[in-house]
Amino acid sequence: MPGNLINIRNLSFGYGDELLHKDINMEFQRGKVSAIMGGSGSGKTTILKLIGGQIKPKSGSILVDGKVVHEQNLSGIYKLRRKMGMLFQHGALFTDLSVYENVAFPMREHTDLPENIIKDLVLMKLNAVGLRGAYKLMPTELSGGMARRVALARAIALDPDIIMYDEPFAGLDPISMAVICDLIRTLNDALGATSIIVTHDVAETFSFADYIYFIADGVVAAEGSPKQLMASKLPFVKQFIHSEKDGPVSFHVAAPSYNSDLAL
């Protein structure tokens, strides 16, 4: 079905009195891979948490499949979450369960499937991420990249409509990065899902994302397809994309004049 699966309207959010997001509007179309980019601390991961209903906005609303997230009661939120799969930054695998048990967890929780079918499904998901041979291992025995792939298998265990990635490329070697890139795109198209990636990795993301949002100072500074943004004249976008040391995001933190500090 065409159209937007997720709509963010006039969202404002903050911890305490300061606002992290000021009146933000975003849309995520079905079947597309979208990215949210920005500097550290700009509130990108918080948007994922708001979509998932883990925190409530101060004003504005987030609609998932037509339903306002923060107005749902607990069972409503749980129903929405069953359509979502989230990949946390370092995997967040359950350390007391094996790889197999981790991927089987959502299936055992939310379906009544018999064990032999679950086994087939688990191995299928692990195969999709290339880790079928590791199903007996414990999370502590996996490398960072492998753990993240298992977490991805777990995130897609129930074939979700929305897959969210929190900094999926952070701390990975180039090979693992290429693997994850490929998986994000392939899985999205294979499952017909809508993927949202929070990242600050320009090169990788621009190679496969359909639409990109830039967040800075609590507002959407720029948005568009990778091609549009490469051609953008906005100074902030140019600084980010071309990895420039200085620009709208200045090199120096606010400080009194150098002379006055030296005179001290």
Place this chain on the structure above:
Amino acid sequence: MKSLINFFEKIGYSVTSRIKRLGTATRLFFLILISSGESFKRFHLIMKEIYFTGVMSLVIIIVSAFFVGMVLGLQGYYTLQKYGSSEAIGVLVALALVRELGPVVTALLFAGRAGTAITAEIGLMKTTEQLSAMEMMAVNPVGRIIAPRFWAGVISMPILASIFSMVGILGGYVVAVIVIGVDEGAFWSQMQANVDFRYDIVNGVIKSLVFGVACTIIALFEGFDAPPTAEGVSRATTRTVVTSSLVILGLDFILTSFMLGG
């Protein structure tokens, strides 16, 4: 003058933040009670936690109990002997253990061994976002991870306290009867005549149940509330031990005054 105001500000802040934490802990307690139905449906989760909190504490409990009992036997004998009442050593060891040392020392050891383990585990799960991940998979982490540990602690504590008392009495027996030579018959018979099941033993069990609730809740809360950093978790485990110890000793006084008065 300014430093004086700062001093009062600091006191005020620490009092209000402690009260806030007490409120959060109480809320966690009620959440645990509400989610407990889930954890009892999956009783094997509780069983697993009883293994980690109770069974793994057996060694330290039994060894400590034996030494405590032996010291009681030794000290008690040398004091009673001055008043010609050395045959009351059995009574002394039994009452000291069953009424006080069993529940209290067990609780202190439990807080140090199992309590810190629980805090560290939950804190680590929070730091590595495992609790968030579970929430995002539409599974309630309180019912699945926190509540089973709570019930495991409450179930394990009286069992450990009874074992402590029994092993301690055996330790006292070894020192008093076997090493020193107090009459074996007098040891046991005086004990039986003066230790009452309802008032001494049952009260001891009640105490250990109360301590079990307190220690486990404190351990769970500190882990749940810890800042998600390595330093935060390590400070939380220290707080677990300190808070648990103070609460145990305070509750012990309150319970003892109720029990002896009534």
Place this chain on the structure above:
Amino acid sequence: MDKIKFDAWVGIFVAIGVISLLGLAMKVGNLTSNDIRETYSIIAHFENIGGLKPRAPVKGAGVVVGRVKSVVFDTKNYHAIVKIDIDKRYVFPKDTFANIYTAGLLGEQYIGLEAGGDTTNLGEGDRITQTQDAVVLEKLISQFLYSKASEEED
């Protein structure tokens, strides 16, 4: 595999705990002797019960045969009414004496029952008519001083 290991160990753990508790109850406490048998109650009036408390032992020939159930003050004749629960195995004749003794020199007080010769026995709710009050230390001392003083006079 792991589940079996956990269950086994937890089972052992709980078993050890129950054994300890039973051991404490039986060997250390006094559960075996009391509180399991059936009892019947009788009443005795005393003018002064001294330090007699509920749950104090009731002994016949030095053997514990029952416990004091309750102690109340009777406003009609200003006596203490003591209710005693006696083990159903033991019967006492109707003219039994009930005396309040002290265990040791300064110990707790208990009731000693001395059987009379009556052929009918006390039943449920019956009253012991022959009672002797507790010895109150102050009265003893004042008696002693009084007798000493009268000796001096003579």
